[in-house]
Amino acid sequence: MDFFRERARWRGGRTSQKDFARFLEISLGSCFELETQLRIANKRKYSSQLNFDELLKNIISLQKRIFGLRKKVLSK
Structure with missing residues (x-):
């Protein structure tokens, strides 16, 4: 729920690029916790290896996308 609220705030222009980059940093940390x-x-x-492999692939993809977006936001 926090993600959508924060995203709406950022899209509405009520936060700075620096604030959004910090939010992405926190999101990335959450992804790493989820991976752990x-x-x-x-x-x-607790689950099959196939299920684990698919979930891990998705989490790593999300981590890369968040990292790339944060890098782009900070370069502006």
Whole structure:
């Protein structure tokens, strides 16, 4: 829920580029936490390897996109 509220604030022009970059930094940290939890769940065999591989691929893709967007925002 916070993501959508913050995104709406940024799109509405009520925050600076620096604020949005900070939000993306926090989002990236959350993605890394999620990756850690996923790896723990996989190690404990809470899901199939196929499911783990697909989820991990998606999380890493999201991390790359957030990192790229943050880099673009900071370069402006």
